[in-house]
Amino acid sequence: MKINTRRSAFLVISEIENKKNPNADTLMEKYHRTLKDPKDRKLFVEIVHGVLKFKNLLDYYINFVATKGVKDKRILNVLRIATYELMFLDRIPEYATVDEACSLVESINKHQKGFVNAVLRNIIRKKDEIEKALERVKETNLKDFLSIKLSYPKFLIEYLEQSYGLEKTIKILEFLNTKPLQSIKINTKKIDREDFLKKLELNGYKYTLAEENSEIVYILSGNIKDSDLYREGYFYFQDLASSLVVKWNKEDFESAGAILDLCAAPGGKTFNCAEITKGFIISCDVNKSKVDLLRNNLVRLGFDNVVPAQSDATILNEDFIDKFDIVIADLPCAGFGTIRKKPDIKWNKTLEDIESLHELQLRILDNAAKYVKDGGIIFYSTCTLGHKENEDTAKDFVKRHKEFSIVYQKTIFPDEYQCDGFFIAKLRKEGKEEA
Structure with missing residues (x-):
């Protein structure tokens, strides 16, 4: 591995940990662009995501041999990267991992080079001893063991256990530690499914289809965003x-005259609607740059029935009142269902965040309730797991708005559907509440 690949991974992990840049995706993209070799880029993503996914487990190994701990976070992050390689990347020789870790630490604090060398060589030598010690933790405290082995904060394990039970929680967390494939949706407004799949094959892409939606394609290798298929708007x-959200409720969206997507970025559900509705969509986001990106994608994809708009969903928009057959409310959430793609989420959310997000969701839904016509529908969704932001939000909403009822609600468990964790509630407005 080239040292600049390791250094880039080190800088990203350190900055995420210091919370200097909370947008991990943007930060990773910045460094990703500096690596010209596709193999280096792939390895960079592997290391950053791997360290963030398994931070607790890596720290257990490090602290087992460095019994006084590692006070300098910079040195700790070098050790985490090297320990991840030793544990998970068989194709890199152990001696190369140790040597390159020592080279990297020399540029940070040359006096720590000997310490880093000793820690890593002891991890290699004591691997079996460390694994046996971890098994003893399992015998004495299962939650502590899971927090280390699966590498999640203990509060998150206990929070999900309250909603789904421990056995189901373990299955969810194990799946969220797996690597996601590139997932794309065919733009059926421009090309039908069979023709698109033929183009994929002609361009050398291997793929598989999602069982629940055959227009979702998993790309098994290659960066398809760099292809002409992307530039031509086929997906x-x-x-x-x-x-x-749209697939399971296709008839509602086909017949809707006016649809509002309240928090649209990055735009997937807006595009789903644009493919099938006979009406029009107003697609909103509070962030101007995201609205601009949405607008550019609408041009690329060839949709002419969408109006992008900058709008804050927390503020009542008088122009929207009683105007829409459907409001899509895919709202801010903790994002626990997306940990496969954004492992830093594990470490930057708290129980207090969950509670405040629940309240924020209700505030936005209060506005959404005013935008829906009588007989209309709110589709409330999140990309998180746990009852507080999902079932409890839906339940509290209909308590506050007696004119609404829950038609159905469903959790999409990631281990069952092999995708992000997600929640959907269909809320119908039966009519104005009588005085």
Whole structure:
């Protein structure tokens, strides 16, 4: 591995940990662009995501041999990267991992080179001993063991256990530690499914189809965003779970005259609607740059029935009142369902965040309730897991708005559907509440 690949990974992990840049995707993209070799780029993503996914487990190994701990976070992050390689990347020789870690640490604090060398060589030598010690933790405290082995904060394990039970929680967390494939949605407004699949094959892409939605394609290798297929607007990026809001309620969206997507970025559900509705869509986001990106994608994809708009969903828009047959409310959430793609989420959310997000969701839904015509529908969704932001939000909403009822609600469990964790609630407005 080239040292600049390791250095880039080190800089990203350190900055995420210091919370200097909370947008991990943007930060990774910045460094990703500096690596010209596709193999270096792939390895960079592997290391960053791997360290963030398994931080607790890596720290257990490091602290087992460095019994006084590692006080300098910079040195700790070098050790995390090297320990991840030793544990998970068999194709890199152990001696190369140690040597390159020592080279990297020399540029940070040359006096720590001997310490880093000793820690890593002890991890290699004591691997079996460390694994046996971890098994003893399992015998004495299962939650502590899971927090280390699966590498999640203990509060998150206990939070999900309250909603789904421990056995189901373990299955969810194990799946969220797996590597996601590139997931794309065919733009059926421009090309039918069979023709698109033929183009994929002609361009050398291997793929598989999602069972729940055959217009969702998993790309098995290669960066398809760099292809002419992307530039020509034949597809857009979307996870299976997100696509099911429209897929499972196709008749509602086909017949709707006016649809509002309240928090649209990056735009997947707006594009789903644009493919099938006979009406029009107003697609909103609070962030101007995201609205601009949405507008550019609409041009690329060839949709002419969408009006992008900058709008804050937390502020009542008088122009929207009683105007829409359907409001899509895919709202801010903790994002626990997306940990496969954004492992830093594990470490930057708290129980207090979950509570405040629940309240924010209700505030936005209060506005959405005013935008829907009588007989209309709110599709409330999140990309998170746990009852507080999902079932409890839907339940509290209909308590506050007696004119609404829950038609159905469903959690899309990632381990069952092999996609992001997701929640959908269909809320129908039966009519104005009588005085």
